[in-house]
Amino acid sequence: MKLDVILAADALRAPLTGIGRYTYEVARRLARHEEVARLRYFSMGQWLEDPLAALDSPPSEGAKPVHAPRERATLRTRLATSPLAVRIYCALTPMYFGWRLRGNRQSIYHAPNYIVPPFDGQTVSTVHDLSHILYPQFHPRARVEYLNLTLGPSLARTSHVITVSEAVRQEMIERRLMPPDRITAILEAADAAFRPHTPQMLEPAMQALGLRAGQYCLFVGTVEPRKNVERLIQAYELLPQEMRREWPLVIAGGKGWNSEAIHARMAKAQAEGWLRYVSFVDQRWLPALYAGARLMAYPSLYEGFGLPIVEAMASGTPVLTSNTSCMPEVAGGAARLVNPLDVEDMAQALEECLSNEAWQAEAKVKGLARASGLSWDRCVEETVAVYRQLA
Incomplete structure (x- = not known):
């Protein structure tokens, strides 16, 4: 029929x-x-x-x-x-x-x-x-x-x-x-456009966005209270200064509801040189932005699905996300999970995920396998x- x-x-x-x-x-x-x-x-x-x-x-x-x-x-x-x-x-x-x-x-x-x-x-x-x-x-x-x-x-x-x-x-x-x-x-x-990129594939987007491949931690999503961006920034502030300089935090997403305080904190961090806000990224560059990140940090307080988690995994990028709502289900054992309300827990996990090469390699493999099943x-x-x- x-x-x-x-x-x-x-x-x-x-x-x-x-x-x-x-x-x-x-x-x-x-x-x-x-x-x-x-x-x-x-x-x-x-x-x-x-x-x-x-x-x-x-x-x-x-x-x-x-x-x-x-x-x-x-x-x-x-x-x-x-x-x-x-x-x-x-x-x-x-x-x-x-x-x-x-x-x-x-x-x-x-x-x-x-x-x-x-x-x-x-x-x-x-x-x-x-x-x-x-x-x-x-x-x-x-x-x-x-x-x-x-x-x-x-x-x-x-x-x-x-x-x-x-x-x-x-x-x-x-x-x-x-x-x-x-x-x-x-x-x-995740769309098929989200996949691992070679250095040659990354170069045009990195130049356009003013970034260095493998040299930043990424958040993608609307900047609003539910996405927990303010606590993410607070956790990043607790990292050693040299780590923040080596792997600055890149926040990509439009301005959402009730986000004035978050934007003020972002502006302060950007002035200090360890955060970059790119507002909104054209769809042409988004896959490369994911694939070029050393870590995707997505500590949202609540999601129905959390699409950026899978988009990052499909891109071969390790993921840190929350241990609440649907996020453990979506990550399927392939991400580092944190308490999104605990800034110190998040900071410790960020430091380990950014610096631990063995975890990085394992997370990439697990993430690609999880994303391929969806x-x-x-x-x-x-x-x-x-x-x-x-x-």
């Missing part, structure tokens, strides 16, 4: 991070999957022709390799700042979206970004994490209110939930948000299996 799939495309906009990357990788493979007869895109009440086309277009001549992400004044970004707008949106849009989706009872509607609108047919929702429930302090109040108002009704309209890790699946089961037999954990993966092709095959079960 061939499948007719409607994919919510709200997150398919540049720059692709997190949920946008997940949606893009799933959409690319669904578009050419032999069991999918038709794939259509729906976003904010509108039918879209081909949202992948703009994302797949090659960069224009003279495009800068490093840039700050351009803020887009979308409806959702405006909602994030206004509780009143959230309540109005949640009251009015379900009826409108349901009306726009009418007449598609034979289709499967997949919402890769949590929220399923009213729909006559079978529905799938991807729940990436429950941070708005577990750690509401990590989000603007309006965003928490939006998810609190919409997730419950959305799950009531959802035939089956996909979570991006077993950890999130268990969180949903513990909170009785969905019966266990209607939740499937399907892990994400792929977007496998992710989409398991997703199509969910569709098939519903159809």
Whole structure:
């Protein structure tokens, strides 16, 4: 039986991070999957022709390799700042979206970004994490209110939930948000572009970014409280001065919510010469940035999956990450785990990971093996299996 799939495309906009990357990788493979007869895109009440086309277009001549992400004044970004707008949106849009989706009872509607609108047919929702429930302090109040108002009704309209890790699946089961037999954990993966690089492959990106291959410790992610960047910087401050000079900390990621204090601490460290903030890295240079690092430090306080962990491992870069939420599951025994709340524990682990050549060699081998067991092709095959079960 061939499948007719409607994919919510709200997150398919540049720059692709997190949920946008997940949606893009799933959409690319669904578009050419032999069991999918038709794939259509729906976003904010509108039918879209081909949202992948703009994302797949090659960069224009003279495009800068490093840039700050351009803020887009979308409806959702405006909602994030206004509780009143959230309540109005949640009251009015379900009826409108349901009306726009009418007449598609034979289709499967997949919402890769949590929220399923009213729909006559079978529905799938991807729940990436429950941070708005577990750690509401990590989000603007309006965003928490939006998810609190919409997730419950959305799950009531959802035939089956996909979570991006077993950890999130268990969180949903513990909170009785969905019966266990209607939740499937399907892990994400790194793109094929993330792989070990030769010195010749690294050179263009290193020159463009002003870095030296193998001579920096890397963090990739949005700069916001949940990512624990401030404690990472505090831990790095405890390292011997010569180590910080030899392997400076490079932080790559856009400015997130409530990050003013973090940016002030970064600016101080940058002035002292042992930290480099590159704001946002063009996708062309990101694989080389990972592959050129001596260590990937990702001590996040909470994740649904933690994609940078796998991207670093696939690049042959050793990883230090947290011993909480999904991160041990994603690392699969191939990373050094630390207590993300213990700055001294983190500092000791950073020093050992940066200086221990034997650990470096072992971590590279284990990381590559772990990353090779995860792929977007496998992710989409398991997703199509969910569709098939519903159809």
